[in-house]
Amino acid sequence: xxxxxxxxxxxxxxxxxxxxxxxxxxxxxxxxxxxxxxxxxxxxxxxxxxxxxxxxxxxxxxxxxxxxxxxxxxxxxxxxxxxxxxxxxxxxxxxxxxxxxxxxxxxxxxxxxxxxxxxxxxxxxxxxxxxxxxxxxxxxxxxxxxxxxxxxxxxxxxxxxxxxxxxxxxxxxxxxxxxxxxxxxxxxxxxxxxxxxxxxxxxxxxxxxxxxxxxxxxxxxxxxxxxxxxxxxxxxxxxxxxxxxxxxxxxxxxxxxxxxxxxxxxxxxxxxxxxxxxxxxxxxxxxxxxxxxxxxxxxxxx
Amino acid sequence: xxxxxxxxxxxxxxxxxxxxxxxxxxxxxxxxxxxxxxxxxxxxxxxxxxxxxxxxxxxxxxxxxxxxxxxxxxxxxxxxxxxxxxxxxxxxxxxxxxxxxxxxxxxxxxxxxxxxxxxxxxxxxxxxxxxxxxxxxxxxxxxxxxxxxxxxxxxxxxxxxxxxxxxxxxxxxxxxxxxxxxxxxxxxxxxxxxxxxxxxxxxxxxxxxxxxxxxxxxxxxxxxxxxxxxxxxxxxxxxxxxxxxxxxxxxxxxxxxxxxxxxxxxxxxxxxxxxxxxxxxxxxxxxxxxxxxxxxxxxxxxxxxxxxxxxxxxxxxxxxxxxxxxxxxxxxxxxxxxxxxxxxxxxxxxxxxxxxxxxxxxxxxxxxxxxxxxxxxxxxxxxxxxxxxxxxxxxxxxxxxxxxxxxxxxxxxxxxxxxxxxxxxxxxxxxxxxxxxxxxxxxxxxxxxxxxxxxxxxxxxxxxxxxxxxxxxxxxxxxxxxxxxxxxxxxxxxxxxxxxxxxxxxxxxxxxxxx
Numbered sequence: 001x002x003x004x005x006x007x008x009x010x011x012x013x014x015x016x017x018x019x020x021x022x023x024x025x026x027x028x029x030x031x032x033x034x035x036x037x038x039x040x041x042x043x044x045x046x047x048x049x050x051x052x053x054x055x056x057x058x059x060x061x062x063x064x065x066x067x068x069x070x071x072x073x074x075x076x077x078x079x080x081x082x083x084x085x086x087x088x089x090x091x092x093x094x095x096x097x098x099x100x101x102x103x104x105x106x107x108x109x110x111x112x113x114x115x116x117x118x119x120x121x122x123x124x125x126x127x128x129x130x131x132x133x134x135x136x137x138x139x140x141x142x143x144x145x146x147x148x149x150x151x152x153x154x155x156x157x158x159x160x161x162x163x164x165x166x167x168x169x170x171x172x173x174x175x176x177x178x179x180x181x182x183x184x185x186x187x188x189x190x191x192x193x194x195x196x197x198x199x200x201x202x203x204x205x206x207x208x209x210x211x212x213x214x215x216x217x218x219x220x221x222x223x224x225x226x227x228x229x230x231x232x233x234x235x236x237x238x239x240x241x242x243x244x245x246x247x248x249x250x251x252x253x254x255x256x257x258x259x260x261x262x263x264x265x266x267x268x269x270x271x272x273x274x275x276x277x278x279x280x281x282x283x284x285x286x287x288x289x290x291x292x293x294x295x296x297x298x299x300x301x302x
Numbered sequence: 303x304x305x306x307x308x309x310x311x312x313x314x315x316x317x318x319x320x321x322x323x324x325x326x327x328x329x330x331x332x333x334x335x336x337x338x339x340x341x342x343x344x345x346x347x348x349x350x351x352x353x354x355x356x357x358x359x360x361x362x363x364x365x366x367x368x369x370x371x372x373x374x375x376x377x378x379x380x381x382x383x384x385x386x387x388x389x390x391x392x393x394x395x396x397x398x399x400x401x402x403x404x405x406x407x408x409x410x411x412x413x414x415x416x417x418x419x420x421x422x423x424x425x426x427x428x429x430x431x432x433x434x435x436x437x438x439x440x441x442x443x444x445x446x447x448x449x450x451x452x453x454x455x456x457x458x459x460x461x462x463x464x465x466x467x468x469x470x471x472x473x474x475x476x477x478x479x480x481x482x483x484x485x486x487x488x489x490x491x492x493x494x495x496x497x498x499x500x501x502x503x504x505x506x507x508x509x510x511x512x513x514x515x516x517x518x519x520x521x522x523x524x525x526x527x528x529x530x531x532x533x534x535x536x537x538x539x540x541x542x543x544x545x546x547x548x549x550x551x552x553x554x555x556x557x558x559x560x561x562x563x564x565x566x567x568x569x570x571x572x573x574x575x576x577x578x579x580x581x582x583x584x585x586x587x588x589x590x591x592x593x594x595x596x597x598x599x600x601x602x603x604x605x606x607x608x609x610x611x612x613x614x615x616x617x618x619x620x621x622x623x624x625x626x627x628x629x630x631x632x633x634x635x636x637x638x639x640x641x642x643x644x645x646x647x648x649x650x651x652x653x654x655x656x657x658x659x660x661x662x663x664x665x666x667x668x669x670x671x672x673x674x675x676x677x678x679x680x681x682x683x684x685x686x687x688x689x690x691x692x693x694x695x696x697x698x699x700x701x702x703x704x705x706x707x708x709x710x711x712x713x714x715x716x717x718x719x720x721x722x723x724x725x726x727x728x729x730x731x732x733x734x735x736x737x738x739x740x741x742x743x744x745x746x747x748x749x750x751x752x753x754x755x756x757x758x759x760x761x762x763x764x765x766x767x768x769x770x771x772x773x774x775x776x777x778x779x780x781x782x783x784x785x786x787x788x789x790x791x792x793x794x795x796x797x798x799x800x801x802x803x804x805x806x807x808x809x810x811x812x813x814x815x816x817x
Contacts (some may be wrong), residue, residue: 102643103500106496120646120647126640128641140774192775202763203760207759210759242726244672245669246719246723248665249718251668253665256664257715261657
């Protein structure tokens with residue numbers, strides 16, 4: 001045992017500062033939500049999105065804007081999408097049927113640029129569907145959090161379960177906070193990313209908890225703070241390596257996986273980093289507040 | 303943990319081989335396939351249109367209630383029941399009726415075999431519920447009455463939508479009911495969905511009715527705009543023939559004046575009615591009304607007895623073709639709105655496949671390089687296991703003919719990153735055990751044993767996320783959930799059977815002598 005203790009990092013010393021950081025971050029994220037809100041994409045707000053590519057590459061945003069400026073179609077935003085020759089045109093929901101607007105815009109742009117543009121993608125979400133998507137998105141996140149709560153409760157004890165859920169909420173709020181801060185768009189794939197983050201962060205936490213349980217049974221004379229420290233250290237290289245390989249995969253999606261997956265992979269990268277952090281610095285120290293002792297895991301045995 | 307019986311080894315490699323062959327089938331010609339199955343590409347990868355249509359049965363309920371009102375009136379008249387103040391308001395029929403008549407009426411109305419009010423034995427409910435306030439009787443559709451109308455409307459609409467899409471002739475369309483009032487349409491490979499959208503958006507309610515006040519009728523008149531919008535015509539509400547009477551419609555060039563027209567053929571009943579009406583009304587204008595707009599209103603020059611005719615209007619050949627198609631496929635029972643549309647062009651789909659493949663290769667390369675440098679021999683085992691994992695993942699997706707979407711590819715890449723976790727957990731544990739244990743074989747064995755609960759827990763949490771995503775997600779996101787979920791299962795298989803077997807070979811060969 002003695003040679004192992006040498007390399008050990010004393011995480012206890014860092015818990016306080018980490019928890020202050022987390023608390024501040026969460027308060028900051030929540031206040032951004034309320035002040036700034038989330039930038040909801042058409043999946044959740046309704047509206048129309050048209051992605052076009054200029055085949056010749058010499059169309060600029062100004063021309064594109066002016067080509068559709070005299071159409072009576074409400075609020076239109078035109079943005080570059082990834083490369084210089086790709087553009088996204090977005091329409092708010094309007095009284096007129098949006099699917100008719102799509103045709104209007106397509107015809108106008110085609111004739112304005114002499115068919116030098118191709119329409120790569122059209123998405124059109126009506127108000128009813130966008131409401132349903134919001135609801136099912138929120139439901140899915142709530143459902144996955146409760147499923148995790150129950151799973152950890154069954155596999156461990158409620159004390160562990162509570163700590164794990166706290167860490168998950170921390171991760172979800174933090175990730176959404178980053179999206180709010182930078183006004184990145186929240187769409188269906190971001191919800192998928194958040195659910196995956198929930199799974200990933202839980203995965204990280206559960207490995208540490210598993211070791212804590214094992215060590216609680218092994219060492220009778222250590223309290224939960226010391227046990228946590230031992231367990232985090234023992235699993236640390238695994239925690240880092242797995243985060244690293246996952247991030248390697250995510251960075252390859254982020255950089256070469258194309259524009260459509262960029263938001264998704266960005267959310268996942270933020271989530272994996274914060275999820276790894278929270279397993280060590282949020283979930284584990286919280287165990288001492290839920291009074292986890294040797295008794296907690298030993299009664300499980302009977 | 304490191305012992306494998308011969309039978310087990312054979313089974314493991316047989317399984318891997320079989321699934322691999324299925325996976326390879328995706329890249330071979332049909333003739334060489336092991337099984338005739340392939341992974342489907344999602345609309346976001348092969349290009350195409352996804353449409354979610356919503357049937358609006360609201361106006362239909364009002365219309366059905368009108369008909370009901372007429373039949374009830376007829377019943378009162380036939381049976382000499384006295385009533386007063388019958389009116390239709392807020393989707394309810396109100397009428398004032400004396401008690402004794404009311405009783406007689408309700409006795410019939412609530413008889414399970416009456417002709418006015420259908421009884422659904424399955425739900426123990428009538429089509430129409432009633433309420434008595436003071437001495438007025440209120441009739442309205444029951445919950446099941448409305449469900450019945452909605453189901454019928456949806457079924458009929460689905461049929462018409464299918465006919466219209468088949469007529470246009472796209473390849474392998476998917477047309478499905480979704481919920482109580484929606485139809486999901488997937489049109490792979492379709493470049494321009496505008497034509498289909500405009501065809502599906504039309505109710506195609508066609509009627510032939512006379513223009514003007516001089517034709518006597520008890521139904522009254524309505525003002526309708528012409529198709530071009532520059533003329534208002536007073537049109538009789540009395541319908542001579544409607545779209546239902548049509549048996550065929552085709553676009554044609556009229557040789558007389560070189561005009562594009564739609565020629566139509568009527569069924570027997572239609573021919574008779576059309577013949578009589580045109581015979582009686584020579585010299586009058588007969589309006590052809592489509593969805594509340596007058597296409598044209600030609601003068602009747604002579605009686606038309608053959609049961610066929612032509613609709614002229616301001617047609618191009620395209621619009622005439624579309625109108626003929628709509629008339630052939632029939633009218634929708636209720637208006638349809640497009641609630642959601644997602645169209646991806648084939649170019650974008652191809653670009654997405656390319657980008658997905660490149661990032662998969664990059665991610666795979668980065669991860670195997672890292673694992674090799676970190677764990678050497680065990681890293682090599684883990685990498686082999688990762689490769690087999692990907693092949694199995696592909697094979698199982700093929701076996702179930704799953705749909706691969708762009709987020710699905712992201713799920714595969716993520717699997718690459720996360721799959722090594724199980725091996726990392728085990729290898730790290732082995733390292734620890736090697737520190738405590740002199741007997742190396744025992745240390746390897748203990749590593750596998752002690753890491754098991756962590757590996758299972760860690761993978762089940764991700765699996766739970768994947769399952770919830772699969773249940774709640776739609777389209778492309780579902781594809782992500784599938785690859786992520788199947789990826790976890792193949793990961794567990796590869797770690798515990800394939801990689802563990804390789805590890806056991808390695809340990810038995812090279813580690814025995816060391817202790």
